[in-house]
Amino acid sequence: MPGWDGASAVPPEVVHSPSGAPKLEDVTFPADIGAFYKREMPRLIAFVATVCAGLDVHAAADVAQAAFERALPRWAGLRDPKAWLYRVARNEALARARAVRREFPADVLPERPGEASAALLAEMHDEERVVVGHLMSLPPGQRQVMAWTLAGFADADIADAMGVSVAAVRQGRYYARKSLARRLGSAGRRPR
Amino acid sequence: MTWLHHGRGSGDGPWLDEALAAAWDDAARAAATVVDLEASLDVLLARTRQPSAPAGDAGGIEPDRLAAVLTQIDALLAAVTARTTPSQGPAHSVSAAGLFAAQRALVQLRSGLARRAMSKDAAVAAVERVRHALEQAARSLRALPAAPPAGREAAETADVADAISGWLGQLRGLQTDIARLFDDTGRAAGLPVPVR
Numbered sequence: 001m002p003g004w005d006g007a008s009a010v011p012p013e014v015v016h017s018p019s020g021a022p023k024l025e026d027v028t029f030p031a032d033i034g035a036f037y038k039r040e041m042p043r044l045i046a047f048v049a050t051v052c053a054g055l056d057v058h059a060a061a062d063v064a065q066a067a068f069e070r071a072l073p074r075w076a077g078l079r080d081p082k083a084w085l086y087r088v089a090r091n092e093a094l095a096r097a098r099a100v101r102r103e104f105p106a107d108v109l110p111e112r113p114g115e116a117s118a119a120l121l122a123e124m125h126d127e128e129r130v131v132v133g134h135l136m137s138l139p140p141g142q143r144q145v146m147a148w149t150l151a152g153f154a155d156a157d158i159a160d161a162m163g164v165s166v167a168a169v170r171q172g173r174y175y176a177r178k179s180l181a182r183r184l185g186s187a188g189r190r191p192r
Numbered sequence: 193m194t195w196l197h198h199g200r201g202s203g204d205g206p207w208l209d210e211a212l213a214a215a216w217d218d219a220a221r222a223a224a225t226v227v228d229l230e231a232s233l234d235v236l237l238a239r240t241r242q243p244s245a246p247a248g249d250a251g252g253i254e255p256d257r258l259a260a261v262l263t264q265i266d267a268l269l270a271a272v273t274a275r276t277t278p279s280q281g282p283a284h285s286v287s288a289a290g291l292f293a294a295q296r297a298l299v300q301l302r303s304g305l306a307r308r309a310m311s312k313d314a315a316v317a318a319v320e321r322v323r324h325a326l327e328q329a330a331r332s333l334r335a336l337p338a339a340p341p342a343g344r345e346a347a348e349t350a351d352v353a354d355a356i357s358g359w360l361g362q363l364r365g366l367q368t369d370i371a372r373l374f375d376d377t378g379r380a381a382g383l384p385v386p387v388r
Contacts, residue, residue: 037236038229045223046216061227065236072240123222124215131215150216181208 033075037068040082043151044068044089049120050147052093053136057120063093086151087161090144134183142176145169257373262306264366268359269298275355283349286336287356290329294359297321305370312374319367323360330356 041064048060055063067089071081078084121129135146141162148158159166275284276291301318304310310318333353338346 033237034233037233041227041229041232042220042224043216045227046219049223050219057223057226061223065232068236069239072236119226120219120222123225124218127211128215128218131211132219135212135215146212150212177208180212184208184211 033072040085041065041068044086046120047086047147047151048089048093050132050135050150051090051144052097053140053143054097055093056118059096060093060120063089063096066092080157083153083157083161086148086153090161131180131184134180137183138176138179142172142179145172146176146180149173257369258305258308261366261369261373262302264362264369265298265302265305268362268366269295269302271355271359272298275352281345281348282336283333283345283352286332287329287352290325290327290332293325294322294329297325305373312371315370315374316367319363319370323363326356326360326363330360 044064044067045057045060048063049055049057052060052063067085070088071078071085075081121132124132135143138146141164144162145158148161153161155166155169158169162169164172272291272295276288276295297318301310301315301322304314304318330353333349333356336349
C-alpha cells in the first residue's frame with residue numbers, strides 16, 4: 001500500500017493495468033481513505049485556490065473533488081498518491097482558469113493580480129488572512145512554489161510538477177519569502 | 193505569540209515559517225467549513241464504485257452532458273447554415289466555401305457524438321476543422337476590396353465578419369465542453385457537498 005506521505009521525493013506516476021485503465025474489480029479503497037480525505041481535502045482546496053487565483057473556494061472544492069475522483073480508482077497503482085492528486089488538481093484548476101479566460105473577453109474579465117477567494121478569507125482569522133492576502137499577491141510562479149512548499153512537497157517534486165529546474169524552485173521561494181518578510185514586517189510595524 | 197510580535201524586520205527567519213504554516217492551516221480550516229466532508233466523501237466513494245468507461249471512449253459519456261453539447265452544436269449549425277443561403281451579397285459569396293466546410297464538419301461532429309461513435313481525438317479534430325474553415329472564411333472576407341463605408345456591401349461584410357467572430361468564440365466553449373465529455377471516467381465528477 002503506498003504511503004500517505006506527500007514529502008516523498010518519488011515522482012508521481014500512474015501504473016496502469018495492462019488494458020491501460022484500472023479495472024473496476026481491481027479498485028480497492030485504502031482502509032484509511034476516509035481519514036486521508038478529511039485531512040487532505042481542505043488542504044487541497046486551499047492549494048487549488050492559491051495556485052489558481054481567481055477560482056473561488058467553491059470552484060476550488062469542485063476541482064479538488066474531481067481530482068480525488070480521478071485518483072481513487074487507480075490509487076493502488078500510484079507510487080505517490082498525494083503528489084498525483086495535487087498534480088491532477090493543479091492541472092484541472094489551470095485548465096478551468098484558461099477556459100474562463102477564453103469564454104470572456106479580456107475587457108470583461110481583466111487579468112488581475114492574485115486574489116484570494118472572498119469566501120475563503122471570510123472564514124479565516126485576522127492575522128492569517130493578512131498572510132494569505134500577501135501570499136496571493138505574489139507573482140504566479142512564486143505563489144505556486146509557495147503553495148507546493150506549504151503543501152509539503154520536496155523541491156524535486158515541485159520542480160517536476162511545475163516543469164522547471166530545482167534551482168528555479170529555490171530561487172522562486174527565496175524571492176517569495178523575501179517579499180513576504182518585507183510585507184509582513186511592514187504590517188507588523190503598523191500600530192494595532 | 194504571533195508573527196505580529198516576532199522579530200519582524202529581521203529577515204525571513206523562523207517567524208515567517210510560523211506565520212505561513214499558521215496561515216496554511218487556517219486556510220485549510222476555512223476551506224473545511226464550506227464543504228461537508230462526510231457527505232462529500234460518501235459521494236466520492238459511491239461514484240468511484242460505479243462502472244466507468246475507458247479513457248476516450250464515447251460509450252461512457254453522460255447523456256445529459258452529451259445532450260448539452262449537441263444543443264450547442266445544433267445552434268451553431270443552424271447559424272452557419274443560415275449564412276450559406278445562395279443569392280446574398282459578395283461577402284456571403286466569398287465566405288461560402290469556408291462556411292460550407294464548417295457546416296460539413298459540424299454535421300460530422302454531431303453525427304459522431306450522437307451515435308457515440310466518435311473518439312475524443314476524432315471529435316477534437318472535427319472541431320479543429322470547423323475552426324479552420326471559419327478562419328478561412330474570415331480571411332476571405334478580409335481580402336475583399338474595400339467597399340464604401342456607408343454602403344450596403346460594407347455593412348454586409350461587417351455583419352458576416354461579426355457572425356464568424358461570434359461562432360469562433362462559441363467554438364472555444366464547445367471545444368472545452370467536448371473535451372470534458374471524454375475525461376478518463378467518461379463521467380462528470382461528483383460535486384462536493386456544500387455545508388450551506
